[in-house]
Amino acid sequence: KNFASDQEPKWCPGCGDHAILQQIKNVLPELGVAPENIVFVSGIGCSSRLPYYLATYGVHGIHGRALPMATGLKVARPDLSVWVGTGDGDALSIGGNHFIHTLRRNPDLNVLLFNNEIYGLTKGQYSPTSKIGLRTVTSPSGVIDHPFNTAALTIGSGGSFFARAFDRDGKFLRSILQRAALHRGTSLVEIYQNCPIFNNAAFEAFATPENKASNTIYVEQDKPFVFGKDKNRGIMLDGFKPVVVDLDKDEFSTSDLWIHDEKDINKASILARFADDEALPRPFGVFYAEERVTYEDALSQQIRDAQKNACGTLEELLKGENSYEIK
Ligand code: SF4
Numbered sequence: 001k002n003f004a005s006d007q008e009p010k011w012c013p014g015c016g017d018h019a020i021l022q023q024i025k026n027v028l029p030e031l032g033v034a035p036e037n038i039v040f041v042s043g044i045g046c047s048s049r050l051p052y053y054l055a056t057y058g059v060h061g062i063h064g065r066a067l068p069m070a071t072g073l074k075v076a077r078p079d080l081s082v083w084v085g086t087g088d089g090d091a092l093s094i095g096g097n098h099f100i101h102t103l104r105r106n107p108d109l110n111v112l113l114f115n116n117e118i119y120g121l122t123k124g125q126y127s128p129t130s131k132i133g134l135r136t137v138t139s140p141s142g143v144i145d146h147p148f149n150t151a152a153l154t155i156g157s158g159g160s161f162f163a164r165a166f167d168r169d170g171k172f173l174r175s176i177l178q179r180a181a182l183h184r185g186t187s188l189v190e191i192y193q194n195c196p197i198f199n200n201a202a203f204e205a206f207a208t209p210e211n212k213a214s215n216t217i218y219v220e221q222d223k224p225f226v227f228g229k230d231k232n233r234g235i236m237l238d239g240f241k242p243v244v245v246d247l248d249k250d251e252f253s254t255s256d257l258w259i260h261d262e263k264d265i266n267k268a269s270i271l272a273r274f275a276d277d278e279a280l281p282r283p284f285g286v287f288y289a290e291e292r293v294t295y296e297d298a299l300s301q302q303i304r305d306a307q308k309n310a311c312g313t314l315e316e317l318l319k320g321e322n323s324y325e326i327k
Contacts, residue, residue, distance in 0.1 A: 003028040003035060007052045016167030016193035017046060020114060021053055023170055027177040028056070031081060038081045041070040043090040046121045047114035047193070050085035064095025067102040067111070071295065074107045078296045081181070084111040089119045092128040092148050104158035106185045107295040110177075113188065115150060116195040117202045124198035134199070150190045151272035155265065155288055160185035162268065163286040167193045168207060172218070172284065179286055185294055206282055219271065219285030224257035227281050234258075235281075240270055242280055262289045 003025050011017045028038065038056040042048035044063040051058025061069050066084045074082045091099050091113050102109070118136065119125040125138040129150065133142040154162040161183045165176040173191065180187035192203040201207075206216045210229075217227035217235070225235035232247050234257045245252060261267055268288035274280045 003055050005053050005055045009053050010049060011046060012197050014194075014196040015046070015120075016116065016191075016195070017050075017114065019167045019170060020047075020112070020173065020191055020193060021050065023173045023177060024050075024054065024112075026174055027181065028054070030178065031181055033081045037079065038083065039070075039073060040083045040085055041066045041073065042085040043087075043095060044121070045087035045090045045114075045119070046116075046195075047085050047087040047112075048090060050112075064090055064093070064098060066090065067095060067098040067109070070109050070111075071102060071105065071107045074109060075296045075299055078108070078300070082107075082109050084109055086111065086113055087120075087127075088113065088115045088117060088129040088148075088150075089127040092150070092153070096128070100153070100157040103154055103160075103186055103188065105295040106158075106160050106292055108184050108186070110180045110183075110187045111189065112177075112180075113150065113190045114193040115190050116193045116199055117147075118195050118199035120195045120198050130199075131202070136198070149272060149275050150188075151275065151287055152269070154188045154190075155269050155272055159188050159288070160290045160292045161187040161286070162190070162272070162288045163187070164190045164192070164282075164284050166203065166206060166284060167191060169284075176286070179289075183289055185290075185292055206284075215281050217281045217283050219260050219262075219283050219287065221260060221262050221286070224254070224259050225283075226257070237270070242270060242274065244280065262286050265290070 009018060035056045040051040040054055040056055040058045042051050042060050043066040048060060051060055059069060066086050070082050070084045115129055117127060117129045117131065119127050124136050126134055126136040126143045128148045130143045130147060135142050151162050163176045163180060165173040176189055180189050194203060205211050213229035217225055227233055234245055234247055235242050236245050236256050237258050265288060271283050271287045274283050
């Protein structure tokens with residue numbers, strides 16, 4: 001089934017959103033869910049045009065409010081596959097409050113956060129993830145706000161799933177979207193997305209084959225952190241501090257290499273902090289995945305319990321002959 005709608009994307013030529021849309025269209029048929037049972041909810045921004053371009057149901061909502069709308073939908077219709085398309089401004093600034101509370105509530109949503117470190121739709125204001133020093137129309141002398149670290153914010157807010165992917169690495173992005181879809185709970189996928197118009201090459205350090213080899217690691221469950229052109233470097237932990245080691249020269253046992261465990265929140269928290277240190281490679285992949293009750297399941301259970309425990313008819317209740325006792 002082709003999940004493309006009849007709408008032509010209005011994104012600028014070369015925008016990373018096109019590549020992300022393509023991978024979403026590749027993954028949706030693999031879910032085995034009919035288009036009429038999938039809903040894409042968005043807020044405002046370039047990324048939030050996403051629902052127009054998919055032949056599923058969609059809601060293009062108001063700025064920053066995609067997550068509460070999606071939560072309400074999932075609670076009312078838990079049978080639907082609910083996705084959210086949002087950006088760094090929409091999710092982390094205007095919708096910042098909803099972001100942290102959605103993560104701790106853990107409704108079963110797949111949240112795709114297109115992070116281009118800029119407001120594109122409104123023509124280039126700095127966003128909550130813009131790097132310090134970036135000159136924009138609203139920061140002519142350079143950004144002085146410390147940027148949000150999306151991974152650390154997700155884990156710190158009690159999120160049950162965090163992964164990072166990249167618009168230009170289609171195969172990898174597709175595999176991460178599959179993982180997010182399989183996770184029960186709020187899957188937060190941060191996608192580095194190039195905005196060639198207002199913040200071009202923000203992620204160039206991880207883009208070219210040469211840069212990619214020396215600056216990125218692809219995190220895999222139960223595998224050591226090995227990266228580099230010839231796979232000749234790895235990561236060890238010195239206490240809680242990650243240290244880059246040369247596999248050929250440094251003296252250590254390969255068993256000292258840091259093995260990733262995506263259920264380990266302490267390791268995930270350290271991994272999240274790699275983005276704060278330019279000397280460390282940038283991790284991509286699933287940092288953290290925890291099985292936890294979803295918001296809609298907990299709420300449904302509570303309603304069932306209330307129905308079971310509330311004895312008596314409505315008439316009796318109105319007469320005050322019976323009352324509902326909260327247990
Ligand atoms: Fe993409 Fe930037 Fe154009 Fe928006 S302004 S569509 S993010 S290139």
